[in-house]
Amino acid sequence: MVRFEIIIPMRSNSRPFASFARFASRIVDARPRATILSFASRSSLARLARLASLSILAAACHTTPVTTPSLATPLDNSRQLVVVTTPDWNATSGSLWRFDRTGDGWHLLDGPTPIVVGRTGLAWGRGFERASANPNDPIKHEGDGKSPAGIFPLDTAFGFGPVSELPNLELPYVQLQPTTDCVDDTASVHYNTVVDRGAVPAVDWSSAEHMRRIDQYRIGVIVGYNADPPVRGRGSCIFLHIWAGPASTTAGCTALDAGKLRETMLWLDRAKRPMLVQLTSADYARLREPWRLPELHP
DSSP states (O other), X not given: OOOSSSXXXXXXXXXXXXXXXXXXXXXXXXXXXXXXXXXXXXXXXXXXXXXXXXXXXXXXXXXXXXXXXXXXOTTTTOSEEEEEEESSTTOSEEEEEEEEEETTEEEEEEEEEEEEOBTTBEEEXXXXXXXXXXXXXXXXXXXXXXXXXXXXXXXXXXXXSOGGGSTTOBSOEXXXXXXXXXXXXTTSTTTTEEEETTXXXXXXXXXXXXXXXXXXXXXXXXXXXXXXXXXXXXXXXXXXXEOSOTTOOBSSOEEEOHHHHHHHHHHOBGGGOOEEEEEEHHHHXXXXXXXXXXXXXX
């Protein structure tokens, strides 16, 4: 469970999903089984050969189709989806779509909405390295200025004001205090965790985002990236937050207009296990079928 009063780990409160490494590496062997025919004697060879030919023809007419079971994806239990795409790995702006899922699939709620990402673009996030189609694709690391690519949960909101300013919010909410830090010091036991530094036994970090001092954090959503537990150096403090304008960039978060962000926050429902899919446009097109993602329309 996320501890809201003192420490807010950057992780999902919902049931953990299988890592992409396991999801991507499952192999289903769908080859049909071979049929072996034995011949009783040399004298009956010709007759049995003719019978075998007839049997093969008959079997061909009654073949049971071989089907490959669908592999599980991290989205299987999600009913809300935020999709972000950028034109390429180095692009710092892109688009956002929102989808709801019902029994007959994903349905577009709205989009595209303009967004901005990290000052150096996107990079594959922890757990999604094997999704890459190119060994030269960037990999997310601490301080690289890149937003993570992959699939991540969205399940905790935050802001400057009391939760009463966000009526009908369906996510857990953390009101930021002057002592609220998000720790990005890889040597700290609180790495990639939102912490009230006045409520921990010892402050063991020398680097952190003092969240209450950052105006773009007036409202936001924690992205459950590099969690359960965090891997040091793979990136920290990833949020959806308010942008500084369409020409701005972030340190690795995804940012958008304040009104659109507030609308998104009030739509997100923890019970529906909302997820963020963030990819380049080319990788979204490549992974749309295996990940069973909705089609995007400009």
